Amino acid sequence: MTNESLSPSSSAELPAVPLQTLSSPRNQPALEALAAEARRDLERLNYPAPNWVQGTAAADDPTLDVLVVGAGMCGQTAGFALLREGVRKIRVIDAAARGDEGPWATYARMLTLRSPKQLIGPDLGVPSLTFRAWYEAQHGTGDISPFDAATPGWAGLHKIGRVDWRDYLLWVRDTAGVQVENGVRLLEVGDADGVLTARLQGPQGVETVRTRKIILALGRDGSGAPRWPDFPSLSMQDPLAAGRVFHTMDAIDFDALRGRHIAVLGAGASAFDNAACALEAGAAVSQFARRAVLPQINKSKAASFPGFLRGYSALDDARKWRFYTYIFDEQVPPPWETVRRCDAHDSFTLRLGCGWKDVQPLADGVAVTLADGSVQRFDAVILGTGFDVDLLDRPELARYTPHIDTWGRHVSPAMAAAQPEPARFPYLAANFALQSADGDKAEALSRLHLFNWGATMSHAALGSDIPGLGIGATRLAQALVSDLFVQDADLHWQKLLEHDEPELIATRWYQPAPGASTDSPT
Structure with a gap:
């Protein structure tokens, strides 16, 4: 190796590089036992919660409540979070084959993840669904795996292998019952009669589905294209x-x-x-x-604690701009x-x-x-x-891109000119929805929610990086729950009026409602 810009410190003795591996051996019986434990934990949490959404509750109404586009780390976690909140009429699609969702088995070429091994996110707070639980079930807690002498246990693991992470995500998906339709690509988004339409290309051909909400979880390039x-x-x-x-x-x-x-x-x-x-x-x-x-210092590490990830979206625009343009300028080593x-x-x-x-x-x-x-x-x-952020590069959204609000409209022209890429980031609402810059297509845009790198300027890295994933997916799901309830408020009012479930029917104090049968309850 030669280097024309070596620093003086390069001549010092360097520490050994810890063991790094793409993947560890699979222990299927251990994973099956852990999956059974995790499903018991989920059942104790009343998962999946009963569907409460009224707008598409009728069995003969094909309109979805939410279409999740992209089933990588962010898309599958968003789907999991919706099911936990009782939003059941959803579809989760991905253009790639099973196992090829996201970068892990495709264009990502690192041996291990950059992130510390103890981070959580796809588990949504369920201990038996964490990566640590998944790894320890197969390789133990100590320095050396009791099952394979060549594989470190949890204590001896340096960082998470890239393929291990891919396999872990698939295991979480299967264990939580998040159904993914692979080989299905979003071609075009439209709107009609107060809902969105999505033209999809799948194994059975082209179909158009109606949906009240779309989550765009299309990965690092999902808000633009390779640069x-x-x-x-x-x-x-x-x-x-x-x-x-x-x-x-x-x-x-x-x-x-x-x-x-x-x-x-x-x-x-x-x-x-x-x-x-x-x-x-x-x-x-x-x-x-x-x-x-x-670059020598990863400034984004100082922006991955709960206070920042939970509180950033509440900042004023000037502070948001200051934080992330600084992080972008410093770059990540x-x-x-x-x-x-x-x-x-x-x-x-x-x-x-x-x-x-x-x-x-x-x-x-x-x-x-x-x-x-x-x-x-x-x-x-x-x-x-790298990847650019420019929604004009997304053909699925072609009819909306001229109207999408961007950060460049919320800072001075001089600031936008000095920082053209941050200026192209979409300016999202509190619920991750796209917004209209000119008032046109505002209703349709309010139903399109961006959950990928493009959300960073508005919400921090909640839709792209592991540290913010659990916070982001939970916030997104709860925001959509609020939207769906408000849209159906009159239907819920009617359901409240019609609710008739006597609580005292098993006591001598039971009184039938006026007009109800006076037959003795059995």
Whole structure:
């Protein structure tokens, strides 16, 4: 490994990297026993709660109360939270196959999660549904698993394996009975007669469903699209770019890169993860970043305690803008374990303070023009440039995007110009709903609730990161419960008037209601 911007401290002896593994061995009998325990706990919590919603209670009314689009970590937890609140007429869909929801088995390429292992979220406060319970059931509580000498127990686990997390999420979903329809994609959202319409493409073809609410839990890119740098000579429609120019979100055959020289652009976690995968496949990697020094401090760690996650949405706009533009500007350093994963290879070069001016696909590789004007040739390039937030990139919402309110309208023009990406974040209501900037489509937008990275400026990272997941899903479900009740208030009034369940029928003090039968109760 060579690095043209090593700091003086790099010569000091570095600590050993703890054991990191993608996944641990499965103990199915242990998981089945834990699932039975968790279901008993849920039953004690009266889960799933009886349906109380009146608007679509009729069996012959096909209108849903809530359609959850996306069944990754956030979507499945939102579905779980709705069932806990007695909202039963829901569908949870995902375009991906089972196990491929979210990034964990697709474009995420880290060995372990960044988050500390003790964080909770998908469990919604049920101890037997926590990751710790899931892991300990299989591998014990001590430093070494009593079932597998090569696997650490909970005390010896450094961080959660990426595939372990995926498998844990699936186990929670199955145990809690959150039904997910895989292979079903949202094509278009519309509205008619006071409800939303959703055109879906699934295994049985295209269908249009009516729903009172839609939760958009479409993941990190669900509020925009992968960010492609605007290089003069690069067009992704260029056939020469296919197989040579990748985004970190793309499916990449790393084995095909063996023996090749690969360039990676970016200094974030995904850039390093992809560099590591290429190195481990036998490629040489040159990684480039504009920054002269890698980000050193993860400021978002200081914004993940309960007070911040619960209280941020109550702040005024000026404070919200100050908090998150600062966090975004500081950027998040790559995990130190991931940097060391790359540094372990002699074929790894990190060039800091060296951005790119152009990328030109060629018949036999890619020409990269560096900031100093020099040109280097590579066999392929991987762009670790993240995801943009711009709802104009979401075709499902095309008829609404011109009307969606954004943060740029709630700060000064100078502030919006200085921070264009935060300015593009949608300006959400307290219930995570999109809002209208011009008054048009306001009713329909109020039924569309964003539960992904796009909610961050308005609500903090409640719809994207593990620390805020349980708080966010609970807040979202309770907000939708409130909305549905208010919409049905007159129906609930009528149900209250019609309620006739005598409490004293088993006593001698029972008195039939006027007009009721006087026959003695049996």
